Amino acid sequence: MTLGRLRIxxxxxxxxxxTLVGFTQPGPRPAAAGVKLTVLPTxxxxxxxxxxQLVNVDLPNDAIGKTSAITGGLALDDKGNVVSPGxxxxxxxxxxxxxxxxxxxxxxxxxxxxxxxxxxTFTPTAVTGVKLPLxxxxxxxxxxxxxxxxxxxxxxxTWTGKATxxx
Numbered sequence: 808m809t810l811g812r813l814r815i816x817x818x819x820x821x822x823x824x825x826t827l828v829g830f831t832q833p834g835p836r837p838a839a840a841g842v843k844l845t846v847l848p849t850x851x852x853x854x855x856x857x858x859x860q861l862v863n864v865d866l867p868n869d870a871i872g873k874t875s876a877i878t879g880g881l882a883l884d885d886k887g888n889v890v891s892p893g894x895x896x897x898x899x900x901x902x903x904x905x906x907x908x909x910x911x912x913x914x915x916x917x918x919x920x921x922x923x924x925x926x927x928t929f930t931p932t933a934v935t936g937v938k939l940p941l942x943x944x945x946x947x948x949x950x951x952x953x954x955x956x957x958x959x960x961x962x963x964x965t966w967t968g969k970a971t972x973x974x
Contacts, residue, residue, distance in 0.1 A: 842882070843880060844882075851877050855903065855914070872905035873903065873904065874902045878897050880893065880895075887939050889932055897927075899926055900925065924957070927957050929955050931951050931953040932953045933953075934950070935949070936949035937949055941972060945971075946971050948968075949969065949970040951966045953966070
């Protein structure tokens with residue numbers, strides 16, 4: 808039995824959520840069947856980047872916060888099209904942290920209102936750059952279009968990055 812792994816790095820087009828996501832595909836790689844990729848339980852990170860202007864500092868600062876609390880997966884049919892049921896990523900944003908506790912509180916409680924909206928979800932609708940069967944190794948440019956829901960508001964976004972295959 809082989810274990811297929813896919814690692815994707817890229818940037819979500821939303822308040823700059825950058826992400827590194829590892830996936831696992833149990834069992835042998837199917838030749839013409841669809842595939843379900845599931846986020847690995849460790850080694851993943853979702854990031855945000857905000858530009859802030861601090862008092863008594865001449866230049867703006869790019870602050871980065873992150874969390875490893877990401878679950879979900881991506882389901883593709885035999886032609887590589889996204890299968891909606893089973894394709895969703897959920898990010899628990901209550902645990903976002905940066906290098907400043909005060910900023911973390913502001914982002915979590917004032918901006919994202921995590922007490923009311925503890926999760927951000929991304930539901931893929933289309934993927935380009937990945938063909939089935941998945942390769943055993945190598946890299947590929949990848950684009951994932953989908954719907955991002957933040958604080959109960961859903962907007963279409965496009966995410967681009969690099970998929971690294973290692974089986």
